[in-house]
Amino acid sequence: MTRRNGPLALVFHAAFIAFILAPLVVVCLVAFTPEAYLSIPTTRWSLRWFKAIWGSDFIPAFWISVYVAAAAASLALLVSVPAAIATARFQFPGREALVAYFLSPLMVPHVVLGVALLRFMAEVGLTANAFGLIMGHVVIIMPFTLRLALAALAGMDRHVEWAAGSLGASDLTVFRRVTLPIILPGLAGGWLLAFIQSFDELTMTVFVASPGTTTLPVRMFQYITDNIDPMVAAISAALIGLAILLMAVMERVYGLERLLAGKGGD
Amino acid sequence: MAFLEVQGLVKHYGSTPAVDGVDFTVERGEFLSLLGPSGCGKSTTLMAIAGFIEPTSGRIAIDGRDMAAVKPNRRNIGIVFQSFALFPHMTVTENVAFGLEMRRVAAADRANRVADALQLVRLDAFADRYPKQLSGGQQQRVALARALVIRPDLLLLDEPMSSLDAKLRDEMRVEIRDIQRRVAITTILVTHDQTEALLMADRVAVMDRGRIQCIGPPHEVYEKPGSAFVSNFLGRTNLIAAEIIARSPGRLRLAVAGVEIEAVGEATGERTTLSIRPERVAFGEQGLPGRVESCLFMGGQWMYRVATQAGELVVLRPNEGGAPLATGASVHLAWPAAAAHIVHD
Ligand SMILES: Nc1ncnc2c1ncn2[C@@H]1O[C@H](COP(=O)(O)OP(=O)(O)O)[C@@H](O)[C@H]1O
Numbered sequence A: 001m002t003r004r005n006g007p008l009a010l011v012f013h014a015a016f017i018a019f020i021l022a023p024l025v026v027v028c029l030v031a032f033t034p035e036a037y038l039s040i041p042t043t044r045w046s047l048r049w050f051k052a053i054w055g056s057d058f059i060p061a062f063w064i065s066v067y068v069a070a071a072a073a074s075l076a077l078l079v080s081v082p083a084a085i086a087t088a089r090f091q092f093p094g095r096e097a098l099v100a101y102f103l104s105p106l107m108v109p110h111v112v113l114g115v116a117l118l119r120f121m122a123e124v125g126l127t128a129n130a131f132g133l134i135m136g137h138v139v140i141i142m143p144f145t146l147r148l149a150l151a152a153l154a155g156m157d158r159h160v161e162w163a164a165g166s167l168g169a170s171d172l173t174v175f176r177r178v179t180l181p182i183i184l185p186g187l188a189g190g191w192l193l194a195f196i197q198s199f200d201e202l203t204m205t206v207f208v209a210s211p212g213t214t215t216l217p218v219r220m221f222q223y224i225t226d227n228i229d230p231m232v233a234a235i236s237a238a239l240i241g242l243a244i245l246l247m248a249v250m251e252r253v254y255g256l257e258r259l260l261a262g263k264g265g266d
Numbered sequence B: 001m002a003f004l005e006v007q008g009l010v011k012h013y014g015s016t017p018a019v020d021g022v023d024f025t026v027e028r029g030e031f032l033s034l035l036g037p038s039g040c041g042k043s044t045t046l047m048a049i050a051g052f053i054e055p056t057s058g059r060i061a062i063d064g065r066d067m068a069a070v071k072p073n074r075r076n077i078g079i080v081f082q083s084f085a086l087f088p089h090m091t092v093t094e095n096v097a098f099g100l101e102m103r104r105v106a107a108a109d110r111a112n113r114v115a116d117a118l119q120l121v122r123l124d125a126f127a128d129r130y131p132k133q134l135s136g137g138q139q140q141r142v143a144l145a146r147a148l149v150i151r152p153d154l155l156l157l158d159e160p161m162s163s164l165d166a167k168l169r170d171e172m173r174v175e176i177r178d179i180q181r182r183v184a185i186t187t188i189l190v191t192h193d194q195t196e197a198l199l200m201a202d203r204v205a206v207m208d209r210g211r212i213q214c215i216g217p218p219h220e221v222y223e224k225p226g227s228a229f230v231s232n233f234l235g236r237t238n239l240i241a242a243e244i245i246a247r248s249p250g251r252l253r254l255a256v257a258g259v260e261i262e263a264v265g266e267a268t269g270e271r272t273t274l275s276i277r278p279e280r281v282a283f284g285e286q287g288l289p290g291r292v293e294s295c296l297f298m299g300g301q302w303m304y305r306v307a308t309q310a311g312e313l314v315v316l317r318p319n320e321g322g323a324p325l326a327t328g329a330s331v332h333l334a335w336p337a338a339a340a341h342i343v344h345d
């Protein structure tokens, strides 16, 4: 059944979408200013601030972010899949508690995590170390990979695994040939969400990052505390462009909705 | 010794029993159907035989070999699940070939056997499709081919027909029955549909609340149900309260609402319950007096509801071309002594 929206609802939706999009639009416009201060270009457009990014230390920070996010998302996924299988497929005491524990970083403020991690890493000697930073991100993004892995497993017919078993497949073969291919779209969605979360993370990272491991959000944050110029706007616009490009590619290859809904199977 | 032996099978979930002491045997090549209402423990019994559910207690042996320590993938059992459980990411051919791959059958031999299996279920034209590109009936036949191609010792069918529409279901019943006969494979069919159980199986086991209530060839179980549950579940029946007047071995004289009748069976006490199938009741000059309440035309038969002192009885009479009895007509109901069975509840 489809019902048409009334005029009031249409106005509301339009206002809502405008509210979400307006800041992004403003940032993208500011990025093209020829001036040395934040302004929306009216008469002239310029790529000057995009050129300025090139050769700045934002580029290495960007790569550090990509590297940290990819490593953290992959590690989180690697831990999540066995954890999801154990909790979705087997009954054991403390099962609920384990899931709640893995999902708990969602509830802890990142500031608190940042302080705690800083202290902890100082104790075990992991400061100024990319590994420490990645592990911190794993903790934060684990709920996303786990949730999507659990959803993919829950959406899968148990009997499909049994059918494979009855046909002679060992547990490992069942996982490799049947379970994994079926839940793969869900896992990919989880990885993507986790990557975005990690890439975006500032609050906790500020505490843990060291000069060698300054991620892009941290670098941008440091930059705007000293300077107000359209450079950060240009970086933001470039990131938005990159995100749109990635989404378009993903849509072509997989179908985004399927990926982010975390559905397995068909 | 029977090919499959199930002895004292019990499965508890928490403290509630899903299967509560099930014993039966299946001979080599035999077709047994496990019939019972939803939730009575049929699937649990089947999955215990397949090895996916660990019994709380009891023994399962195939060909004399105890299965307790044998993993599901070593039991050589073919299963067709209610949901068909096809591998969605594999084509029809890949689905059917999976079991042969696991058995390391050489590629050429594998291709031949897959082709034969697909031909058996008349799906050769669909070999390269994916499951979601097939209709329900076709998916079911893929599942059947996949289970049969490994030449299993035992074929387990868990309500395979329940997601098909009525016409297709009728066709598949006959088809599965034919295939089972042709490849002579020992088969257990789980179903909650009594027509299906009677139609397809060599023997029927009726289950209720985790137990087998009665087991035997379809016509015997139908004719001599033994309990009120079985007689009601297996087709329609009339249950009538009766007083016992006299007994002789295997036979009873009874009074039903003041009318004296005979029945087969044994009973203790003064009162008992009779089961009489609607198609065995006839209209006559003498017998239990009643009044026709309604009359429904069913094509081959007329179904009457007749109000009597013993309650409302259903009577099925063959359609012989004439007009039916009018509603409100006074009638007498009679049946042969052998059609009245003592049942226990
Ligand atoms: N994994 C389970 N956990 C708890 N109870 C279960 C489980 N599986 C089945 N049961 C219960 O056991 C009973 C028998 O189930 P089942 O064998 O599936 O019945 P059927 O196949 O005859 O419909 C049902 O009451 C069901 O609720």
Ligand SMILES: [Mg+2]
Pocket: B039, B042, B043, B044, B159
């Ligand atoms: Mg069932």
